Amino acid sequence: MKQTKAFLSSKKLVAPDVAHMFFYVEGEGFEFNPGQYVILTVPNSPTPLKRLYSLAGTNSNKNVFELLIKFVPGGVASEYIRSLKIGDNIDISGPAGLFSEQKTPSNKVYMVTGTGFAPIRSILASKDHLTTNRSLFWGLKNLSETYMFEELFSLKHSNPSFTFSYCLSQQDSFSSIPADLLQYYRSGHIDTVWDSVKPIVKPEDEYYLCGSRTVIESLRLLLLSRGVSKDRLFFEKY
Ligand SMILES: Cc1cc2nc3c(=O)[nH]c(=O)nc-3n(C[C@H](O)[C@H](O)[C@H](O)COP(=O)(O)OP(=O)(O)OC[C@H]3O[C@@H](n4cnc5c(N)ncnc54)[C@H](O)[C@@H]3O)c2cc1C
Numbered sequence: 477m478k479q480t481k482a483f484l485s486s487k488k489l490v491a492p493d494v495a496h497m498f499f500y501v502e503g504e505g506f507e508f509n510p511g512q513y514v515i516l517t518v519p520n521s522p523t524p525l526k527r528l529y530s531l532a533g534t535n536s537n538k539n540v541f542e543l544l545i546k547f548v549p550g551g552v553a554s555e556y557i558r559s560l561k562i563g564d565n566i567d568i569s570g571p572a573g574l575f576s577e578q579k580t581p582s583n584k585v586y587m588v589t590g591t592g593f594a595p596i597r598s599i600l601a602s603k604d605h606l607t608t609n610r611s612l613f614w615g616l617k618n619l620s621e622t623y624m625f626e627e628l629f630s631l632k633h634s635n636p637s638f639t640f641s642y643c644l645s646q647q648d649s650f651s652s653i654p655a656d657l658l659q660y661y662r663s664g665h666i667d668t669v670w671d672s673v674k675p676i677v678k679p680e681d682e683y684y685l686c687g688s689r690t691v692i693e694s695l696r697l698l699l700l701s702r703g704v705s706k707d708r709l710f711f712e713k714y
Contacts, residue, residue, distance in 0.1 A: 477515070477569045477570060477572060478506060478569060478570070479567065479568075479569045480501055480506055480567075480568050480569065480570075481501075481502070481565050481566070481567060481568075482499035482500060482501045482541070482565060482566050482568055483499060483500045483501075483502075483563060483564070483565050484497060484498075484499055484560050484561070484562055484563065484564050484565075484566070485498045485499060485500045485540070485562065485563075486498040486562070487560070487562065490544075490623035490624065491620070491621050491622070491623045492620060492621070493546055493547045493548075493549075494544060494545065494546050494547070494590075494591065494621075494623060495544075495545050495547070495557070495558075496532070496542065496543075496544055496623075497542065497543045497544075497545060497557075497560075498533075498540060498541075498542050499540070499541050499542075499543070499566070500539060500540055501538070501539050501540070501541065502539070504538065505537075505538030505539040505540075506538060506541075506570075506571065507535065507538055507571075508531050508535050508541070508570070508571035509535065509571070509576050510531070510534075510535055510576065510577065510595065510598040510599040510601075510602040511530075511573065511574075511575040511576035511577060511595045511598065511599055511712075512530070512531055512570065512571040512572060512573040512575070512576070512595075513528045513529055513530045513531060513570060513571065513572060513573045513595070513712075514528070514529055514531060514541070514543075514568040514569070514570040514571060514572075515527070515528055515568060515569045515570050515572060516528075516529055516553060516557075516566060516567070516568050517566075517567040517568070517569075518552055518553045518556050519556070519567070521552055521556075525552055525553065527552075527553035528572075528573075529543050529545065529594075530543075530544075530573075530575075530591070530592075530594035530595040530598070530686070530712070531543070531571065531594070531595070531598050532544040532591075532593075532594035532595070532597050532598055533597065533598055533601055534598070534601040534602045535598065535602045536602065542598075543594070544591045544593065544594040544597070545557050545591065546590055546591045573712070575595055575684075575686065575710060575711070575712040576599075576710075577599045577682075577684065577710075578682055578710075580608075580680075580682070581607070581608050582608065582680045582681055582682050582708075583608060583609040583610070583611075583678065583680070583681045583682070584608060584609070584610045584611075584681075584682050584684060585610075585611050585613070585670075585675075585681060585682070585683045585684070586610065586611070586612045586613065586614075586684045586685075586686075587613045587615070587666050587670070587683065587684070587685045587686075587695050588612070588613070588614050588615065588684075588685070588686045588687045589614075589615040589616070589666070589686075589687030589688045589691045589692070590615070590616065590621075590687050590688065590714075591687070591714070592685075592686035592687025592688065592692075592712070592714060593612075593614055593624070593686075593687075594686075595686055595712060596612065596684065596686065597624070599684075600631065600638075605635070606631075606635040606637055606638050607637070608637065609637045609638075610635075610637060610638045610639075611638075611639045611640065611641075612628070612638075612639070612640040612641070613640075613641055613643050613666045613669055613670055614640065614641070614642050614643060615643045615645065615665060615666040615687070615691065616642060616643070616644055616645075617644065617645055617646045617647070618644050618645075618646045618647040619644065619647055619650075619652065619653075619661070621644075622642050622644070622661075625642075625660070628640045628660075629657075629660070640660060641659075641660060641661070641662050641669055641673075642660060642661050642662065643662050643664060643665060643666045643668070643669040643670075644661065644662065644663055644664070645664065645665050647661075647663055648663055650663075665691075666691070666695060667694075667695060667698055675702075677699075677702050677703050677704055679703075679705065679708075680708070681704070681708060682708045682709075682710065683699055683704055683708060683709050683710070684710050684711070685699075685709070685710070685711040685712070686711065686712040686713075686714070687712075687713075687714055688713075688714060689713040689714060692711050692712075692713045692714075693713065696709060696711055
């Protein structure tokens with residue numbers, strides 16, 4: 477697998493503990509398929525330590541890649557990444573992973589938690605046009621954890637076949653949200669919100685799940701029990 481040095485070129489906190497980061501790769505750069513991840517080497521750890529991070533942006537520029545990182549308090553890689561300054565370099569290898577979108581005209585349903593949005597963002601950003609129906613259910617705890625609303629909103633407006641909902645498990649009041657935007661914010665876990673839209677599971681629909689291991693496993697079992705076939709269910713567990 478290819479080893480690469482990448483330089484941090486931009487870092488923006490998009491939620492209290494989540495950073496959207498851009499890295500620059502010199503020379504020929506590297507290519508990836510949307511949905512894949514990189515393997516980060518954490519230096520100076522007592523034992524050699526590797527952590528996986530999904531590529532979060534378009535694959536159109538071989539010299540730039542994006543990551544969406546949740547800083548887990550006390551996490552070894554999280555603290556290392558949090559300390560990075562613009563111009564610092566990191567060692568990565570990759571790309572790796574088989575999570576990717578099928579090139580079919582089928583409806584796509586994305587169910588993600590937290591930074592599990594990263595590979596879906598890459599899939600969406602790497603397309604010129606969104607021609608098939610796509611709906612995103614993004615599980616987070618509360619409004620303060622939500623991010624990238626403007627981006628999703630503008631994607632929806634340029635692609636009527638795309639819809640999205642933040643599924644907020646610990647938010648009951650939405651009084652701070654303007655009435656015309658309330659449709660994008662739902663109270664409850666992903667499965668509850670998905671149920672509330674009264675889904676009709678069609679045999680050809682495809683489901684893409686990514687994020688927290690336990691949530692993804694329970695969603696996977698739920699979808700199987702609702703008749704989604706195994707070969708239309710794609711998942712990446714963090
Ligand atoms: C294929 C793949 C892709 C991934 N992509 C991303 C990505 O795009 N963005 C991203 O932020 N992470 C991603 N992860 C998770 C990432 O690899 C690390 O596991 C995460 O950053 C924590 O590593 P750490 O070294 O900071 O914490 P560790 O030192 O490994 O853990 C510290 C403590 O935090 C707990 N912990 C670990 N992760 C979490 C969590 N998410 N929430 C709460 N507690 C936790 C651990 O149980 C432990 O007690 C991905 C994982 C996989 C398998």
